[in-house]
Amino acid sequence: MAKFSFADADADEDPPPAAAGSDKRKRDGSPAPDDGAAGGGPPPKARRLEVAGGEREERAVAGCGREVGRVGAGGDGNAMGISMRIDPDLLDCSICFEPLCPPLYQCQNGHVACLSCWSMLSNKCHVCSHDAIFARNIALEKIVESIKSSCAYAKWGCCELVSYTQRNTHEESCFFAPLMCPIPGCGYRGFTGRWSGHFLVDHHSADFLHFVYGQSFEVNLEASLPFLVLLGEDDHLFLLLNKNMTPFGHAFSVVCLRTGDLNWKFSYEIEAASTRNPENCMQLKASVTNAKEWEGLHPTESFLLVPYDFCSSTNITLSVSVGRSASV
Ligand SMILES: [Zn+2]
Ligand SMILES: [Zn+2]
Ligand SMILES: [Zn+2]
Ligand SMILES: [Zn+2]
Numbered sequence: 001m002a003k004f005s006f007a008d009a010d011a012d013e014d015p016p017p018a019a020a021g022s023d024k025r026k027r028d029g030s031p032a033p034d035d036g037a038a039g040g041g042p043p044p045k046a047r048r049l050e051v052a053g054g055e056r057e058e059r060a061v062a063g064c065g066r067e068v069g070r071v072g073a074g075g076d077g078n079a080m081g082i083s084m085r086i087d088p089d090l091l092d093c094s095i096c097f098e099p100l101c102p103p104l105y106q107c108q109n110g111h112v113a114c115l116s117c118w119s120m121l122s123n124k125c126h127v128c129s130h131d132a133i134f135a136r137n138i139a140l141e142k143i144v145e146s147i148k149s150s151c152a153y154a155k156w157g158c159c160e161l162v163s164y165t166q167r168n169t170h171e172e173s174c175f176f177a178p179l180m181c182p183i184p185g186c187g188y189r190g191f192t193g194r195w196s197g198h199f200l201v202d203h204h205s206a207d208f209l210h211f212v213y214g215q216s217f218e219v220n221l222e223a224s225l226p227f228l229v230l231l232g233e234d235d236h237l238f239l240l241l242n243k244n245m246t247p248f249g250h251a252f253s254v255v256c257l258r259t260g261d262l263n264w265k266f267s268y269e270i271e272a273a274s275t276r277n278p279e280n281c282m283q284l285k286a287s288v289t290n291a292k293e294w295e296g297l298h299p300t301e302s303f304l305l306v307p308y309d310f311c312s313s314t315n316i317t318l319s320v321s322v323g324r325s326a327s328v
Contacts (some may be wrong), residue, residue, distance in 0.1 A: 003039045005206040018184075035089050041071055044250055045137070049130070049199075052282045059279070062213035064137055065148065069237055091144060091147065091164060093112070093113060093114040093117055094111075094112070094113070094127075095113055095114070095117040096114060096116065096128070097118050098114065099144070099164055099165050099168065100112070100114055100144045100165070101114060101144070101165040102115075102141035102142065102144065102145060102165075102194060103115050103136055104136065104137045104140050104141050105118040105134040105136060105137065105142070105227055106133065106135060106136075106137045106140075107125040107127070107132035107133070107134055108132060108133060108188055108269075109125070109127070109128055109132075110137075111125050111126065111128060111132075112137055112140060113126060113134075114299045117324070118134060121134075125155060126268065129190040133250070137280075144164060144165060145161070145163070145165070146163075148161045148162065148163060148164065149161070149162055149163070149164045149167050150162075150173055151170060151171060151176070152167075152171050153171065153176035153177055153178075153251055154249065155191060156176045156191055157175075157176050158174055158175065160174070160184040172313040173260070174259065175192065175212050175258065175259050175260040176191065176192070177192055177259060178190060179191070179192065179237075179257050179258070179259070179292065180236075181198065181237060181257070181327075182227065182229065182257065182293070182294035183203060183207055184280070185221070185228070186202070188202065190237075192236065192237075192259075193234060193235045193236060194235055194240075195231060195235050195236075195237045196210070196231055196235050198320055199229070199231060206231035207229060208228070208230070208231050209228060209229070209230050210231050210232065210233070211230055211231070211232060211233070211296050211320075211321075211322060212233050213233060213234075213323060213324040214321065214322075214323055214324070215320055216269070216271075216319050216320065216321035217319070217320060217321070217323060218317060218318070219317070219318045219319075219320050220315055220316070220317050220319075221238060221240070221242060221315065221316045221317075222314070222315060223242075223311075223312070223313060223314055223315060223316050224244075224251070225242060225246075226241070226243070226296070227239040227241050227294065227320075228240045228242070228321065229238060230254070230320070232322065232324070234259065234264075234319070234324075235258045236256060236264070237256070237258075237296070238254055238255065238256050238257070238266075238268075238288065238322060239254065239255050239256075239257065239291065239294060239298075240252065240253075240270075240317075240320060241254070241255060241298060241300070241303075241305070243297070245305065247308075248305060248307065248308075249305055249306050249307040249308045249309075249310065249311075250302060250305070250306045250311070250316060251303040251305050252270050252272070252284070252304045252318065253270075253284075253300040253302060253303040253304070253305070254268040254270070254286075254288050254301060254308065254320070254322065255267075255288060255289050255290065255291040255298055256288050256289070256290050256291070257291055257294070258289075258290050258292075259290065259294075259295065260290065261290070261327050262327065263324050263326065263327055264324050264325070264326065264327060265287070265288075265324070265326070265327050266287070266322055266323065266324055266325075267285070267288060267322070267323045267325075268285075268286060268287075268288055268320065268321065268322045268323070269283065269284065269285045269317070269319075269321045270283070270284045270304045270317040270318055270320050271283045271284075271318065271321070272304065272306045272310065272311060272316070272317075272318050272319075273319075274310050274311070275310070275312050280310075281303060282306055282310070283304070284302060284303070284304035286300075286301075286302035286303075289301070289303075
């Protein structure tokens with residue numbers, strides 16, 4: 001069976017400095033809710049479709065009557081592959097706009113609906129608008145099942161080739177997906193490993209703290225602040241969380257804003273000394289967990305609980321270090 005794969009049509013372009021908007025497509029052309037965030041626009045609708053297994057030259061036409069493809073030796077060096085461009089809207093359900101995912105149903109006139117939409121149609125076609133007998137469209141099911149798509153964040157480093165039907169699921173948790181800046185009211189979306197430019201330009205130096213892995217640094221934290229941004233030397237973004245656990249004390253922990261453990265694992269140590277007797281110290285050594293975004297609260301399995309009596313009621317001084325090791 002032939003195998004299909006997609007790649008962004010402008011995949012050779014340099015990535016913009018910040019995130020693209022959501023890739024959610026609507027047939028009416030309306031922008032996705034988060035379009036317009038910092039960075040470039042959404043990926044283009046036309047994508048290159050690559051089909052492995054083609055053995056003869058042919059031409060493909062898809063979309064609104066446009067000739068969109070070329071067939072023969074693929075540009076990726078796969079002599080057996082063919083590539084073509086297709087309007088990806090054709091692969092979305094015309095009712096819910098989600099990627100067509102088997103089982104697929106069609107009326108006598110060939111109008112297709114996905115399972116969840118078909119189950120709500122009550123045997124009336126959404127296009128024909130009259131009673132219809134729906135049947136499975138096995139041929140189309142095989143086509144959409146065979147399509148592999150590059151991730152929307154391929155330009156930023158994702159090498160995954162994912163099933164088109166699972167593309168949204170992958171992109172929601174893709175390591176290379178943009179993440180929201182945690183500073184309240186900022187709205188910027190940045191990428192793992194590319195944060196310092198944004199913080200240097202758009203935020204006050206008091207909003208974050210640069211550090212070197214393996215070296216301890218002192219943090220003077222306002223007791224009422226819920227977190228402090230820590231920027232690693234490789235531009236990974238961490239949050240030193242400060243949760244007030246009334247009536248006990250402050251719970252401190254460190255999380256990394258990212259969606260996976262690709263390349264690096266992180267650990268941290270926090271030490272707090274008593275303001276009355278600095279020889280009395282509390283310490284925590286733990287692994288850094290990931291947070292996809294700051295949502296006002298992020299529970300962590302480990303934290304350093306510093307009693308209110310142990311520290312100042314206005315400012316807390318901590319010694320922090322973050323370690324980095326290669327992921328296996
Ligand atoms: Zn649907
Ligand atoms: Zn119909
Ligand atoms: Zn990805
Ligand atoms: Zn920001």
